[in-house]
Structures are given as C-alpha cells and as structure tokens.
Amino acid sequence: MTQTAVDSTESLLDVERLRADFPALAQTVNGRPLVYLDNAATTQKPISVIEAVSRFYREDNANVHRAIYQLGERATRAYEGARGKVADLIGAPERSIVFTSGTTEAINLVAYAWGRHNLGPGDEIVITAMEHHSNLVPWQLAARDTGATLRHIPLTDDNLLDLEAARTVIGERTKMVALVHKSNVFGVVNPVAEITALAREVGALVLLDAAQSAPHLRLDVQELDCDFLAFSGHKMMGPTGVGVLYGKPQLLEAMEPFLGGGEMISSVNLTESTWNEIPWKFEAGTPKIAQAVGLGAAIDYLEEVGIDRVTAYLGQLSDHARQVLSAVPGVTLFTPAGGSSVFLFNLEGIHPHDLAQLLDQEGIAVRAGHHCAQPAMAHLGVAATARASFYIYNTFEEIDRLAEGLEQARRFMSG
Ligand SMILES: Cc1ncc(COP(=O)(O)O)c(C=O)c1O
Structure with missing residues (x-):
C-alpha cells in the first residue's frame, strides 16, 4: 500500500x-x-498479495518441512511465517492454526474429526436459521452419521437471532453450538457472547463461522472464548484456496485426524500410524504453500490499513x-x-x-x-x-x- x-x-x-x-x-x-x-463472495486482491504469490513461485518455491536444502528451508519459513501472521491476527498460539482450503473445509474438518467421534444418539448440535450452507450441511451429515439431532435457533421478524428461543434450544443435550459470527445475508454481527454463555452453561463447544467477520472486525479468540473459528483467505484480499481453522490446542490434540496421508504422520508401518503434532496433524499432503504466503501478505495489508x-x-x-x-x-x-x-x-x-x-x-x-x-x-x-x-x-x-x-x-x- x-x-x-x-x-x-x-x-x-x-x-x-x-x-x-x-x-x-x-x-x-x-x-x-x-x-x-x-x-461477501470474494474480495479483489492488492498488488502486494499478487506479488507475494508470484515472488514465492519465482524465488522460494519448494515443498515444505521435508527439504534439507536452503530453498526448502526458505519455503518452510515463508509458510510457517504466514501461520504466525494468522496467529497474531486473531490472538492465538501458532499451533492452534490449521491451514485449510477455506471456511467450508475448516467446518467440515470439525464436523468429521470432532463430530464423528464425539456425537451420538441423544446429543444435539445447534445452529441458526441464518447459516451459510457450509455451516449447515456438514452438521446435517454429522447428525445423519452419528444419530445426533440437529436443532436451530430461529430468527425474529427483524431478521435477528431469537435470543429468547436460543435459551430453550440450547440445553442439557447440546454438545456443539455452531453459528455464523457476521451474517453473509443480513450483515449483522451476532451476539456471540450471549450464545457462548448459554453453551458454557451446558458444557457445549462453540464454533464460529468468521468468514465475513474476519475481513471486517478485529477478532481475538481469547476474548471471543470460542472453541473453533473458521475463515477464508479470499474474502480478506488473500488468494483463493486457503483458509483457517483455529481450534483450542487441547481440543485439536484430543481430536482424531481428518484426512490421512503425508505430513500428518509421525510414524507409519504397514498396519498403523501415529500422528504428527498439531497443527500439522490436520494438514495432510502438500499444503497450500503459496496461498498461505499470499494470505500472510493480505494480513499485512489489512493491518497496515x-x-x-x-x-x-x-x-x-x-x-x-x-x-x-x-x-x-x-x-x-x-x-x-x-x-x-x-x-x-x-x-x-x-x-x-x-x-x-x-x-x-x-x-x-x-x-x-x-x-x-x-x-x-x-x-x-x-x-x-x-x-x-x-x-x-x-x-x-x-x-x-x-x-x-x-x-x-x-x-x-x-x-
Ligand atoms: C458466512 C459464510 N460462511 C462460509 C462461507 C464459505 O466460504 P468458502 O466458500 O470460502 O469456504 C461463506 C462464503 O460465502 C460465508 O459467507
């Protein structure tokens, strides 16, 4: 800029x-x-982001974490440096930041890696009637596969969350409350502190879909006190193909992996494997290296503005x-x-x-x-x-x- x-x-x-x-x-x-x-669909990209991606491919391109040579070390530094920028942006430790392909994959990660192992018949997942399909369909699938029940907080005539109703929808059976922080249809920032308080009363986890709020508001996951938070790089001037899942480290550590493959393992034999440390346990395969570098540049731009x-x-x-x-x-x-x-x-x-x-x-x-x-x-x-x-x-x-x-x-x- x-x-x-x-x-x-x-x-x-x-x-x-x-x-x-x-x-x-x-x-x-x-x-x-x-x-x-x-x-709200996607933002345009500043030259600094376009240049950062292009520079990475021209000067630093190599696979990350594996290479012993200098180019690979530079690529790893660039990729992990971007993780540091994301962590600083939302007040989180670096090991709690998982790079995904976007908000959609981040929420699916939780719905699979947490949902499939922690939900069962009698349990309830609570969403709202203003969710983007990416914070709705993954939970429909999780409910279908685990026998859990999907419930929702309805909207008022003013197109706001019905907080009175939330008090009855969130109850003893609720295990997960997954809601949009800033709505992509109504532009409202939902009262997540109130909803989180209701979830805490019954010991439920809270996931925030921050796809629209991360580009617009200063977020601090400690202040928000959410368990998971998901957003996309391309809605905040970064490249497509990269997004973020923040998860409380103790939750990420306790979770099973989402996808299996290279990068996410510690050791493998022909019958079984052990997992890498977080966050890499959730980053199977060659990660979104250039895209993450571009997201880092977008965060720099956003912070400068x-x-x-x-x-x-x-x-x-x-x-x-x-x-x-x-x-x-x-x-x-x-x-x-x-x-x-x-x-x-x-x-x-x-x-x-x-x-x-x-x-x-x-x-x-x-x-x-x-x-x-x-x-x-x-x-x-x-x-x-x-x-x-x-x-x-x-x-x-x-x-x-x-x-x-x-x-x-x-x-x-x-x-
Ligand atoms: C509120 C909200 N959640 C989730 C998404 C999905 O984001 P992505 O397609 O980048 O995964 C969007 C995209 O429009 C959104 O606005």
Missing part, C-alpha cells in the same frame, strides 16, 4: 489512493468503470447505503438496522437475476440468488434476493451509482 493511503487526520480511508493498489478495479465494463459490489478503520469505514458506507437504497421506490431492504456492509434487497416487479443483469450492463456487479443460505431465504419468504456487499475500496459514489442503476432498472421494467 502507498504510505499515504491512510490519512491519520481523518476517520475515512483515502480510498482513491487505496484503489490504486487493486488492479482489477481499474477496468471498465460496457465502457463504464467497474463497480464491484460482491465482496488498520482493521478498526476498516470497521469504521464500512459502517460509514453502510449508513450511506441504507439511506440511498431505501429512498429508491420499490426497494425492500432485508438488512436489519445495525447490519453493515452486506445489503440484501429486492426491487418490486423484477426478479433479482434480471436485476443483476441490468445492473451488469451498467458495470455494477451485485450478487443475485439464495447466497448459499436457503433457510434464511425461506425465513424471508423469498426464493432469491439481490445483494450488494462492500469492502474497503468501495466509495460513496459507487453506492450512488447502484441507487441510480436501481432507478434505471425500475424505469426500464415499468416501461
């Missing part, structure tokens, strides 16, 4: 300077500057978005008050897919569909919605262009 991208005298980021770090943002679509508003500034700026953008979007006639906004950086909406008389196509003609990229959260759509009573989601390089003007695009789409459809 350029030194001046953060102006310390103002609360706002110097977004124009910061945008220069993201080559993909400089393009035009149909002759109009690209307005990229699908950041300042995560607290990111949170504040996204809050300002969101206040503006709420104002201008709700002023467009025919718009139904599903994002509750307090929801930030993710705006879920429909425009009367237009299917969200058609709307997304019309906006695309104006160079505006928004998501349309169920956003991998079909139970949340069922709660809203719709099959699909449009979604605009922001990140640090989005501007107030881009949100105005979205509102203009919606106005145009409305005029186009009405005739």
Whole structure:
C-alpha cells in the first residue's frame, strides 16, 4: 500500500489512493468503470498479495518441512511465517492454526474429526436459521452419521437471532453450538457472547463461522472464548484456496485426524500410524504453500490499513447505503438496522437475476440468488434476493451509482 493511503487526520480511508493498489478495479465494463459490489463472495486482491504469490513461485518455491536444502528451508519459513501472521491476527498460539482450503473445509474438518467421534444418539448440535450452507450441511451429515439431532435457533421478524428461543434450544443435550459470527445475508454481527454463555452453561463447544467477520472486525479468540473459528483467505484480499481453522490446542490434540496421508504422520508401518503434532496433524499432503504466503501478505495489508478503520469505514458506507437504497421506490431492504456492509434487497416487479443483469450492463456487479443460505431465504419468504456487499475500496459514489442503476432498472421494467 502507498504510505499515504491512510490519512491519520481523518476517520475515512483515502480510498482513491487505496484503489490504486487493486488492479482489477481499474477496468471498465460496457465502457463504464467497474463497480464491484460482491465482496461477501470474494474480495479483489492488492498488488502486494499478487506479488507475494508470484515472488514465492519465482524465488522460494519448494515443498515444505521435508527439504534439507536452503530453498526448502526458505519455503518452510515463508509458510510457517504466514501461520504466525494468522496467529497474531486473531490472538492465538501458532499451533492452534490449521491451514485449510477455506471456511467450508475448516467446518467440515470439525464436523468429521470432532463430530464423528464425539456425537451420538441423544446429543444435539445447534445452529441458526441464518447459516451459510457450509455451516449447515456438514452438521446435517454429522447428525445423519452419528444419530445426533440437529436443532436451530430461529430468527425474529427483524431478521435477528431469537435470543429468547436460543435459551430453550440450547440445553442439557447440546454438545456443539455452531453459528455464523457476521451474517453473509443480513450483515449483522451476532451476539456471540450471549450464545457462548448459554453453551458454557451446558458444557457445549462453540464454533464460529468468521468468514465475513474476519475481513471486517478485529477478532481475538481469547476474548471471543470460542472453541473453533473458521475463515477464508479470499474474502480478506488473500488468494483463493486457503483458509483457517483455529481450534483450542487441547481440543485439536484430543481430536482424531481428518484426512490421512503425508505430513500428518509421525510414524507409519504397514498396519498403523501415529500422528504428527498439531497443527500439522490436520494438514495432510502438500499444503497450500503459496496461498498461505499470499494470505500472510493480505494480513499485512489489512493491518497496515488498520482493521478498526476498516470497521469504521464500512459502517460509514453502510449508513450511506441504507439511506440511498431505501429512498429508491420499490426497494425492500432485508438488512436489519445495525447490519453493515452486506445489503440484501429486492426491487418490486423484477426478479433479482434480471436485476443483476441490468445492473451488469451498467458495470455494477451485485450478487443475485439464495447466497448459499436457503433457510434464511425461506425465513424471508423469498426464493432469491439481490445483494450488494462492500469492502474497503468501495466509495460513496459507487453506492450512488447502484441507487441510480436501481432507478434505471425500475424505469426500464415499468416501461
Ligand atoms: C458466512 C459464510 N460462511 C462460509 C462461507 C464459505 O466460504 P468458502 O466458500 O470460502 O469456504 C461463506 C462464503 O460465502 C460465508 O459467507
């Protein structure tokens, strides 16, 4: 990032300077500057991340942990250095950080390696009605395979977690409470302290899906007091193909492996094997080396911008978005008050897919569909919605262009 991208005298980021770090943002679509508003799906990458991955392949590429030669040692240092950056980012010890391919694999790891060995008939897993499918389907499979029961915390009419109901859903039989920290459909940060307190009362574990919160908020796993936390590199300016599972070390140590193969063993004979220490026990095969290095560079970038500034700026953008979007006639906004950086909406008389196509003609990229959260759509009573989601390089003007695009789409459809 350029030194001046953060102006310390103002609360706002110097977004124009910061945008220069993201080559993909400089393009035009149909002759109009690209307005990229699908950041909850994936974020764009700054040059420093692209360069870090490229530099790794050009200068340091070798397999990790096994090589006795200098190149291999450099690759190992780069990979383990990235683990250190992740650990510092969330206030965790390095051995509690497992590199996975993303949030989805991290949650599956827990659902298999913990779930299959610790759940049985009579036990209950509690999720919420606003989960992304990646924190729902793995638990459906775990319940099916173990005879455990899957329960959920319902939503209120305001699209928030129903805390009253949570008090009855979480009970003596609950063994795991797995919930989304910041929702990819409603933009709300869930009251995880309250939910965790309920889980602790009954001795249940807590897993947080931090896919949306890690890019937006400063997270500290000690403060959150969660047992597991999962997030994806590509939603926080890192490369695709790498994500993180944090687990309390004593839990990871007690767990069986997830995948078997190289790297994760201590010794192997033809009938049985013993396991490597954590975190490597959960990193079977050649790991995501270049991707982890890229994630390390993304964390450096995020820290340089300042995560607290990111949170504040996204809050300002969101206040503006709420104002201008709700002023467009025919718009139904599903994002509750307090929801930030993710705006879920429909425009009367237009299917969200058609709307997304019309906006695309104006160079505006928004998501349309169920956003991998079909139970949340069922709660809203719709099959699909449009979604605009922001990140640090989005501007107030881009949100105005979205509102203009919606106005145009409305005029186009009405005739
Ligand atoms: C809240 C939430 N959880 C999980 C995921 C899955 O992440 P990934 O596809 O990177 O594994 C997403 C992705 O959209 C998400 O928004």
